[in-house]
Amino acid sequence: MSVPSRIEKRFAALEEAGRGGLVVFVTAGDPDASTSAEILSALPRSGADIIELGMPFSDPMADGPVIQMSSQRALGNGASLRKTLAMVEEFRRGDDETPIILMGYFNPIYVYGTDAFAAEAKAAGADGLIVVDLPHEEEHELGAPARAAGLDLIHLATPTLGDERLPLVLEGASGFLYYVSIAGITGTASATAADIGRAVERLRRHTELPIAVGFGIKTPDQVASVAAVADAAVVGSALVGKIAENLDADGAPRPGLVAAVLTFVSDLAEGARRAARKP
Amino acid sequence: MESLNTYRAGPDERGHFGIYGGRYVAETLMPLVLEVGRAYGEARDDPAFARDLTHYLAHYVGRPSPLYFAERTTREFGGAKVYFKREDLNHTGAHKINNCVGQILLARRMGKKRIIAETGAGQHGVAAATVCALFDIPCTVYMGVTDIERQAPNVFRMKMLGAEVRPVTAGKGTLKDAMNETIRDWVANVDDTYYLIGTVAGPHPYPAMVRDFQCVIGDEVRAQMQAAEGRLPDTLLACIGGGSNAIGLFHPFLDDGTVGIVAVEAAGEGIGTGKHAASVGAGRPGVLHGSRSYLLQDGDGQIEEAHSISAGLDYPGIGPEHAWLKDVGRVEYVSVTDDEAVAAFRQCTRLEGIIPALESAHALAHAAKIAGTLPADHLLVVNMSGRGDKDLDTMAKAAGAGT
Numbered sequence: 181m182s183v184p185s186r187i188e189k190r191f192a193a194l195e196e197a198g199r200g201g202l203v204v205f206v207t208a209g210d211p212d213a214s215t216s217a218e219i220l221s222a223l224p225r226s227g228a229d230i231i232e233l234g235m236p237f238s239d240p241m242a243d244g245p246v247i248q249m250s251s252q253r254a255l256g257n258g259a260s261l262r263k264t265l266a267m268v269e270e271f272r273r274g275d276d277e278t279p280i281i282l283m284g285y286f287n288p289i290y291v292y293g294t295d296a297f298a299a300e301a302k303a304a305g306a307d308g309l310i311v312v313d314l315p316h317e318e319e320h321e322l323g324a325p326a327r328a329a330g331l332d333l334i335h336l337a338t339p340t341l342g343d344e345r346l347p348l349v350l351e352g353a354s355g356f357l358y359y360v361s362i363a364g365i366t367g368t369a370s371a372t373a374a375d376i377g378r379a380v381e382r383l384r385r386h387t388e389l390p391i392a393v394g395f396g397i398k399t400p401d402q403v404a405s406v407a408a409v410a411d412a413a414v415v416g417s418a419l420v421g422k423i424a425e426n427l428d429a430d431g432a433p434r435p436g437l438v439a440a441v442l443t444f445v446s447d448l449a450e451g452a453r454r455a456a457r458k459p
Numbered sequence: 460m461e462s463l464n465t466y467r468a469g470p471d472e473r474g475h476f477g478i479y480g481g482r483y484v485a486e487t488l489m490p491l492v493l494e495v496g497r498a499y500g501e502a503r504d505d506p507a508f509a510r511d512l513t514h515y516l517a518h519y520v521g522r523p524s525p526l527y528f529a530e531r532t533t534r535e536f537g538g539a540k541v542y543f544k545r546e547d548l549n550h551t552g553a554h555k556i557n558n559c560v561g562q563i564l565l566a567r568r569m570g571k572k573r574i575i576a577e578t579g580a581g582q583h584g585v586a587a588a589t590v591c592a593l594f595d596i597p598c599t600v601y602m603g604v605t606d607i608e609r610q611a612p613n614v615f616r617m618k619m620l621g622a623e624v625r626p627v628t629a630g631k632g633t634l635k636d637a638m639n640e641t642i643r644d645w646v647a648n649v650d651d652t653y654y655l656i657g658t659v660a661g662p663h664p665y666p667a668m669v670r671d672f673q674c675v676i677g678d679e680v681r682a683q684m685q686a687a688e689g690r691l692p693d694t695l696l697a698c699i700g701g702g703s704n705a706i707g708l709f710h711p712f713l714d715d716g717t718v719g720i721v722a723v724e725a726a727g728e729g730i731g732t733g734k735h736a737a738s739v740g741a742g743r744p745g746v747l748h749g750s751r752s753y754l755l756q757d758g759d760g761q762i763e764e765a766h767s768i769s770a771g772l773d774y775p776g777i778g779p780e781h782a783w784l785k786d787v788g789r790v791e792y793v794s795v796t797d798d799e800a801v802a803a804f805r806q807c808t809r810l811e812g813i814i815p816a817l818e819s820a821h822a823l824a825h826a827a828k829i830a831g832t833l834p835a836d837h838l839l840v841v842n843m844s845g846r847g848d849k850d851l852d853t854m855a856k857a858a859g860a861g862t
Contacts, residue, residue, distance in 0.1 A: 191525075209505050217565075236761075237760075237761065238630075238761040238762045239630075239635065239639050239747060239748075239762050241485070241639050241642045241643060241748070242485045242487075242643075242646060244643075248629065249831070255761060260759040261759055261760070262759075269837060285746075286483060286746045287745045287746045287747060287754075287756070287760040287762070288746075288759055288760035288761070289760070290746055290751075290760065291743075291745060291747060291756065291758070291759065291760030292759075292760065297793040312485050313483045313484055313485060313746065313749075314461070314483065315482065315484060315485070315486050315489045316489075317473060317481070317482050317489070318481050318482060318483055335486075336486040336487075337486070338485075338486050339487075340486075340489075340490045341485050341486070341490070342490060345489070345490060347561075349486065360486070361648045363487050363646060363647060363648075363650075364487075364646055364647035365643045365646055365647060368647065369647075
């Protein structure tokens with residue numbers, strides 16, 4: 181019997197508490213390294229159950245303007261994949277329980293070296309990976325070293341996923357399944373609660389994995405409605421937007437930035453906590 | 460150099476040319492990419508599709524394009540016998556229309572109701588807007604703001620043809636950024652939209668499909684040279700941004716061992732300055748826009764901006780099949796600078812009365828370098844991939860800057 185992972189333990193605890201979880205996305209190094217580290221370390225006590233840490237990329241093709249800009253800010257202030265891993269390592273000194281999922285695009289990982297990246301990400305304390313432009317057909321190159329290192333590969337299910345392709349997406353998925361609730365980029369349209377409910381129900385017939393739902397979830401109420409049917413709700417652009425709102429004209433963080441971000445996380449977490457789970 | 464029976468068998472069924480190519484797209488797009496692959500496979504095997512394609516290429520595009528013996532250029536260079544493949548004489552003024560005719564017929568077959576496209580120099584945008592006008596399909600073209608400024612005539616042409624031109628402000632506002640934005644549109648409009656990619660890049664099947672539609676260039680050259688000289692050419696030259704005009708000329712000759720093949724990248728202000736678009740000469744393998752290929756990137760895998768006076772070559776990558784042809788050594792990849800291309804543009808205009816696109820002027824500039832070193836019976840073909848009317852503003856500015 182293998183030791184349960186941080187992700188497994190967290191979803192087990194959520195189930196015991198009878199509520200859905202809150203997954204938050206921030207871009208590593210946004211708006212700068214020290215502010216980003218400060219936000220990251222405070223996310224758990226503000227109510228984030230799981231953290232997706234974005235690995236900045238120059239050409240984030242699946243992201244809307246808000247997350248594109250966050251990547252640009254981070255890269256402009258010297259972010260790199262190596263520094264992202266160092267950030268995870270630093271976070272782990274103060275928190276050994278909150279799962280961290282590294283999320284991004286394949287090229288920086290490929291250039292880093294897939295074997296080295298998988299080993300170092302695990303050693304730094306990351307728990308899983310979401311690589312947006314690595315569908316089933318191309319995953320093997322990273323999948324083998326990541327699994328060997330003990331990282332979960334979190335797969336994306338989408339509204340365009342037909343029955344014939346569903347088994348391929350589930351093959352090799354671990355940790356949880358991420359349902360992208362709209363056909364579109366981050367931070368744009370929102371799916372209806374009814375559509376999300378139907379999609380989650382369908383996925384549950386095919387997998388035992390917990391299901392997190394993201395894209396277009398912007399408010400505590402939306403978190404509550406998603407957390408009522410899924411195992412977790414993911415908020416990214418709305419949170420990253422709070423960072424953008426609290427920059428001065430030169431792009432430097434204004435004094436209240438960290439507090440504004442964390443207050444928003446607390447509000448979102450309250451949404452997750454009041455969600456009545458379906459039995 | 461690898462020893463192969465054929466250089467023309469790729470890609471494999473998963474879209475790989477050696478380690479290059481593939482389908483590196485978001486899961487949302489995978490069903491669409493697979494659908495394009497299936498539909499193209501069926502179309503390719505359907506004689507009715509081939510008949511339609513041949514019909515429009517002949518009567519709408521004006522094919523075959525001439526293979527023109529450039530007598531004054533030959534005399535001036537003082538060596539090899541120089542021929543121009545006149546893709547500049549196609550309807551809309553460049554090779555791009557060959558691919559657009561093929562893909563619009565495919566999109567219609569698939570029942571798609573809306574076309575999206577990216578464009579750099581605007582030649583592909585114009586060609587896409589043209590076939591959309593012909594078949595009465597709404598067309599949205601994404602174009603970087605830098606390119607909108609330097610290729611204003613083409614922006615106007617696209618609008619006249621009824622296309623919506625959406626400016627892209629991200630990044631440096633060039634082709635790479637336009638392609639990102641087109642992919643984002645596709646992800647958000649999966650039900651009715653067809654992405655008409657303009658070059659041999661993107662996820663499988665695009666690099667192979669666009670190549671197939673452009674191979675008409677090389678197939679014609681083979682027959683035309685046979686008629687003119689009774690044999691195969693000795694050297695083929697083409698400029699390369701994404702690489703569609705180059706692969707279209709080269710591919711039919713890849714297995715003819717006597718034919719030397721050279722692709723010319725844009726060296727911008729010089730490779731040493733860092734301001735260039737020489738993805739093969741100065742890039743490394745990486746993954747962008749759906750496939751693995753040579754890319755301009757930093758040590759962290761962040762894509763770097765390309766620089767070229769020619770908007771059509773201003774892209775930090777090349778098609779995956781080119782990356783493979785480079786690695787196996789079948790095609791030689793060289794580069795010429797902005798200044799050399801501008802000089803070749805002027806020379807061709809005065810010697811032949813042909814105003815070449817700045818893209819094609821890169822191939823001409825390399826011809827100027829090598830033709831004089833070759834014997835008089837050496838047959839050199841330069842792909843005149845497009846005409847230069849769109850570049851007159853840029854040339855005027857280059858003159859103003861004392862270039």
